[in-house]
Amino acid sequence: MTTVTGDRLEDVWATRPGLVGWLGAVNHKQVGQRFIATAFVFFLVGGVQSLFMRYQLGSPESTFLDPETYNQLFTMHGTTMMFLFAVPIGEAFGIYFVPLMLGARDMPFPRLNAFGYWAYLFGGIFLYSSFLAGSVPDSGWYAYPPLSGPEYSPRSNLDFWLLGVTFVEVSGVIAAFEIVVLILRFRAPGMAISRMPLFVWSLLVTATMILVAFPPLIMGTVLLELDRKVGTGFYDPAVGGDPMLWQHIFWWFGHPEVYIILLPAIGIVSAILPVFTRTRIVGYTFIAAATVAIGILSFGVWVHHMFTTGINLLGLTFFTAGSLLITIPGGVQIFAFIATLWRGRPVFKPPLLHVIGFLVVFVFGGLSGVMVASVPFDWQAHDTYFVVAHFHYVLIGGVLFPVLAGLTYWLPKMTGRLLDDRLGTVAFWLLFAGFNLTFLPQHVVGLLGMPRRVYTYPSGIGWDVYNLLSTVGAFVVAAGMAVFVADVVRSRWRGAPAGDDPWGGNTLEWATTSPPEPFNFRVIPIATTRDPLWDERPLDLAGGPAWRRELAHPVVSRREMVSTSVLDAAPHEVLTLPIHSLWPLGLAAALGVFLIGVMVDRTSIGLVGLAGLAVCVIGWLWSRQDEP
Amino acid sequence: MTAGPAGEFDLDLPPPGRIAGRATGWWGMVTGLVALASMHSTLLFAHVYLAARAQAWPPAGTDAPGLVPASIATAVLMLSGVAGAVAHSAAGTGGTRRLQAATAVTALLGAVFVTLAVGDLRGLELEMRAHVYDATFVVFWAFAVFMIAIGIAGLVFIQFQLWGARLDQRQRLLAVNAALWWYFAIGCWLAVYGTLYLGAGVWR
Numbered sequence: 001m002t003t004v005t006g007d008r009l010e011d012v013w014a015t016r017p018g019l020v021g022w023l024g025a026v027n028h029k030q031v032g033q034r035f036i037a038t039a040f041v042f043f044l045v046g047g048v049q050s051l052f053m054r055y056q057l058g059s060p061e062s063t064f065l066d067p068e069t070y071n072q073l074f075t076m077h078g079t080t081m082m083f084l085f086a087v088p089i090g091e092a093f094g095i096y097f098v099p100l101m102l103g104a105r106d107m108p109f110p111r112l113n114a115f116g117y118w119a120y121l122f123g124g125i126f127l128y129s130s131f132l133a134g135s136v137p138d139s140g141w142y143a144y145p146p147l148s149g150p151e152y153s154p155r156s157n158l159d160f161w162l163l164g165v166t167f168v169e170v171s172g173v174i175a176a177f178e179i180v181v182l183i184l185r186f187r188a189p190g191m192a193i194s195r196m197p198l199f200v201w202s203l204l205v206t207a208t209m210i211l212v213a214f215p216p217l218i219m220g221t222v223l224l225e226l227d228r229k230v231g232t233g234f235y236d237p238a239v240g241g242d243p244m245l246w247q248h249i250f251w252w253f254g255h256p257e258v259y260i261i262l263l264p265a266i267g268i269v270s271a272i273l274p275v276f277t278r279t280r281i282v283g284y285t286f287i288a289a290a291t292v293a294i295g296i297l298s299f300g301v302w303v304h305h306m307f308t309t310g311i312n313l314l315g316l317t318f319f320t321a322g323s324l325l326i327t328i329p330g331g332v333q334i335f336a337f338i339a340t341l342w343r344g345r346p347v348f349k350p351p352l353l354h355v356i357g358f359l360v361v362f363v364f365g366g367l368s369g370v371m372v373a374s375v376p377f378d379w380q381a382h383d384t385y386f387v388v389a390h391f392h393y394v395l396i397g398g399v400l401f402p403v404l405a406g407l408t409y410w411l412p413k414m415t416g417r418l419l420d421d422r423l424g425t426v427a428f429w430l431l432f433a434g435f436n437l438t439f440l441p442q443h444v445v446g447l448l449g450m451p452r453r454v455y456t457y458p459s460g461i462g463w464d465v466y467n468l469l470s471t472v473g474a475f476v477v478a479a480g481m482a483v484f485v486a487d488v489v490r491s492r493w494r495g496a497p498a499g500d501d502p503w504g505g506n507t508l509e510w511a512t513t514s515p516p517e518p519f520n521f522r523v524i525p526i527a528t529t530r531d532p533l534w535d536e537r538p539l540d541l542a543g544g545p546a547w548r549r550e551l552a553h554p555v556v557s558r559r560e561m562v563s564t565s566v567l568d569a570a571p572h573e574v575l576t577l578p579i580h581s582l583w584p585l586g587l588a589a590a591l592g593v594f595l596i597g598v599m600v601d602r603t604s605i606g607l608v609g610l611a612g613l614a615v616c617v618i619g620w621l622w623s624r625q626d627e628p
Numbered sequence: 629m630t631a632g633p634a635g636e637f638d639l640d641l642p643p644p645g646r647i648a649g650r651a652t653g654w655w656g657m658v659t660g661l662v663a664l665a666s667m668h669s670t671l672l673f674a675h676v677y678l679a680a681r682a683q684a685w686p687p688a689g690t691d692a693p694g695l696v697p698a699s700i701a702t703a704v705l706m707l708s709g710v711a712g713a714v715a716h717s718a719a720g721t722g723g724t725r726r727l728q729a730a731t732a733v734t735a736l737l738g739a740v741f742v743t744l745a746v747g748d749l750r751g752l753e754l755e756m757r758a759h760v761y762d763a764t765f766v767v768f769w770a771f772a773v774f775m776i777a778i779g780i781a782g783l784v785f786i787q788f789q790l791w792g793a794r795l796d797q798r799q800r801l802l803a804v805n806a807a808l809w810w811y812f813a814i815g816c817w818l819a820v821y822g823t824l825y826l827g828a829g830v831w832r
Contacts, residue, residue, distance in 0.1 A: 108652050108655075109656060173663050176659075176663075177660055180655075180659050181652060181656050181659060184655060185652050185655060189639055211662045211663045212662070212663075212666050213666075214663070214666075215663045215664070215666035216666060216667065216669070216673075218667060219671060220670065223767070230756060230757070231756070231757040232756050232757065232763035233763065234674065234678075234764070236760070239759050239760050240678065240687060240761060241760040242677070242678060242681055245674055245677055248673075248677065249673075526639070544639055545639045545641070547640075547641050548639075562641075563652055570638060571638075571639060571640070571641050573642075574641070618785070621785065621802075622789075624798070
C-alpha cells in the first residue's frame with residue numbers, strides 16, 4: 001500500500017495499492033524478489049525430496065520408499081534443482097542486482113520481465129500439480145526416450161514434465177534477453193564495457209548462452225510431446241527416428257546449462273571477494289576473458305555425457321579435448337580468486353566463508369570432472385555414484401555456496417537488515433561439513449560399483465557404511481539450511497539496521513539506500529572507474545547535464561530511464577517505461593490454459609488458451625501503460 | 629564533458645534523430661530472433677541427423693517433393709521481402725502512406741505465399757505417423773510458415789495502428805521490428821526450401 005507523497009518521482013515509481021497493484025507490479029526489484037523467494041522455496045522442496053531418498057538409502061534393503069516413489073523423487077529432485085532453482089536463482093540475482101550495479105532504474109522491458117516471472121511460477125506449479133494428479137514424472141531429469149516415450153510412459157507423467165519444463169524454459173529465455181539488452185544499453189554513463197563489474201560480465205555471458213542453449217530444448221520437448229500426443233516417431237527407430245537425437249539435443253542444452261548455472265555464481269564470488277579482502281580483484285581482464293571463453297567452449301563438450309553410447313573414436317577424442325580445454329579458463333578464474341585472497345586482508349565473515357567453501361568444493365568437483373572427461377575412466381564410472389558425487393561437488397560447490405554467499409552479502413541491501421554473523425558462521429560450517437560427509441563417501445561407493453538411481457541395495461557388499469555416512473551428512477546439511485533460514489527470518493524483525501553500505505562496497509548498488517528506493521537512484525550516477533565507490537566516494541550526484549536534473553526532479557509523471565551506447569556508455573536518450581500491467585499475468589495464465597488443453601487432450605481448452613494468448617498479445621502491444 | 633581515467637566523454641544527450649546506435653526495441657527484437665533461430669536450427673539439425681543415419685531419405689516408396697510449386701511460392705516470398713525492405717526504409721525516414729502501402733503489399737504477398745505453400749503441402753500427402761521423414765518435413769515446414777503467419781499478423785496490426793494516426797517514434801520502431809521479423813521468417817523458409825526441396829536428393 002502506498003500513499004501519495006507529493007514527490008513526483010516517488011509517486012510515479014510507487015506500486016499501485018491493493019491486490020491488483022501487487023499482481024500488476026513490473027519493477028525489477030519486485031520481480032527479482034519474487035524470483036529469488038520462489039526459487040528458494042523450490043530449492044527447499046527439492047532438498048526435502050533428497051532427504052527422503054537419503055533416508056531410504058541409509059540402510060540396505062529399506063522399504064521406506066517403494067521403487068516407483070523413489071523414481072518420482074529423484075526425477076523431481078533433479079528437475080527442481082536444475083530447472084526451478086539453479087538457473088532461475090542466477091537470473092533472479094541478475095534481475096534484482098544488475099540494474100542497481102549499472103546505475104539503472106529498471107529492466108528495459110518491465111512487462112516482459114513480469115511475464116517471465118509468472119511463466120516461471122506457473123511452470124513450477126504445473127510440474128508439481130503432477131503430484132495432485134497422481135502422475136508424477138519418473139524418467140529422470142533428462143527424460144531419455146524410449147523410457148519417456150509413449151510406449152514406456154503411457155500415462156500423463158511425462159506430459160507434465162515436458163510441458164512444465166517448456167513453460168519454465170520460456171521464462172528463462174525471456175529473462176535472458178532482458179538481461180542482454182539491459183547490460184548493453186542501460187549502463188551508467190561512463191561505465192564503458194571494460195569497466196563493468198565482473199558480476200555483470202558473468203550475467204551477460206550467461207544470458208547470451210541461454211539464448212542459444214535453451215531454445216533447442218524447447219524444440220526437443222515439442223518433438224517428444226509430438227511423439228507422445230500425435231504419434232510421430234522422432235525418437236522411435238521403428239519409423240526411422242532415433243532416441244540418440246534426444247540425447248544430442250538435450251545435452252546441447254544440458255552441458256552449457258552447467259556453465260549457465262555456474263557463471264552467475266562465479267560473478268557473485270567476483271563481487272564479494274574484493275570487498276571482503278579489501279583489495280581490488282586480481283586479473284579483472286583475465287577473469288572477464290575466461291568467462292567469455294567458458295561461454296564459447298561450453299558448447300563443445302556436450303558429448304562427454306554420451307561417451308558410452310557408441311560414439312566413434314574421432315568424436316570421443318574431440319569431446320575429450322574440449323572437456324579438458326575448458327578447465328583452462330576455469331583455472332584462470334580460480335587462480336585469480338586465490339591471488340585476490342592472497343593479496344588482500346580477508347575479513348572472515350559469512351559471505352567470505354561461503355566463497356571459500358565454494359573454492360574448496362568446486363575445485364574438488366573440477367578435479368573429478370577432469371577424471372570423467374577421460375574416456376577410459378568414464379566408461380568405468382558412468383552411471384555410478386562417482387558421477388553423482390562429482391556433479392554435486394560441482395553444482396553445490398559451484399552454485400549453492402555462492403548463492404548463500406550472495407544472499408548473506410546482498411540481503412542487507414534488499415531488506416535493510418543485517419544477518420547475524422554467528423548464526424551465519426554456524427550455518428556455513430554445518431553446510432560445509434555436512435556436504436562433504438554426504439558426497440565424499442559417494443566417490444568411494446561409486447568406485448565400488450554402486451549404480452545411480454537404485455532405490456535399495458543388498459547388505460554385505462561393502463556399501464552400507466558409505467551410504468549411512470551420506471545419509472547422516474544429508475541431515476547435517478538440512479540442519480545447516482534450517483539455521484540459515486532461521487537467520488533470514490530472524491533478521492527480518494530483529495536484524496541490526498544495515499545502513500546503505502554495511503561492507504564498504506565498491507559497486508554502485510551500495511550507493512543507494514537499503515532497501516533501495518523504487519527508482520533505485522534519484523540522480524543517475526556516473527561511473528568512470530571499475531570500482532566507482534572506492535575511487536569516487538562520495539559519488540558526484542549533483543550538477544551535470546539537464547537530462548540528469550530532469551530525471552531527478554521530473555516534470556511529467558512517467559517512469560524514465562536513460563539509455564547509453566553499447567561500448568562506451570555515452571548517454572543516448574531518455575526512455576519511458578510501463579508503470580503497471582496485468583497483461584503479463586494474463587498472458588502467462590493463457591499460456592497455462594493452452595498447455596493444460598494439450599495435457600488433457602481437450603481441443604476446446606487449448607483453443608480458449610490460444611484465444612487468451614491472442615487477446616493478451618494484442619492488448620499488450622496496443623497499450624503503452626507508461627502513464628499513471 | 630566529464631573526465632575519467634580513460635579520457636573525457638560527453639554527458640549530453642545527442643539531439644533527437646542523431647542517435648548513432650540502435651533503439652532498445654531493436655536490440656530486444658534481435659535477441660529474440662537469436663533465440664528463435666536457435667529453435668529453427670534444432671529442427672535443421674534433427675533433419676540432417678535423421679537423414680544422415682537413414683538408409684534412404686526420403687524413404688523408399690516416397691517421392692521427393694516437386695520443385696515447381698515450392699519454387700513459385702519461394703519467388704513470391706522473396707518479392708515480399710523486397711516490399712518488406714521498402715517498409716523497413718519507410719519506417720526509418722518515410723511517411724505514413726509509404727509505410728502503409730509497403731506493409732500492405734508485404735502482408736498480401738505473404739498471404740499468397742502461405743496459400744501456395746499450404747496447397748503444395750497438401751498435395752504431398754504426407755502421413756506424420758507413417759515415417760519420421762514425413763513428420764520432420766511437416767514440423768520443419770510448419771515452423772517456417774508459422775513464423776511467416778505471425779509476421780503477417782504483425783503487419784496487419786501495424787496497419788490498424790497507422791489508421792488515421794501520425795507516424796510516431798514508437799510506430800516506426802514497431803515497423804522496423806516487423807521488417808526484421810519478416811527477414812527472419814524468409815530466412816527460415818529458405819532453409820526449409822534449400823533442405824527439404826532443393827536438397828531432397830542429397831541423402832538418397
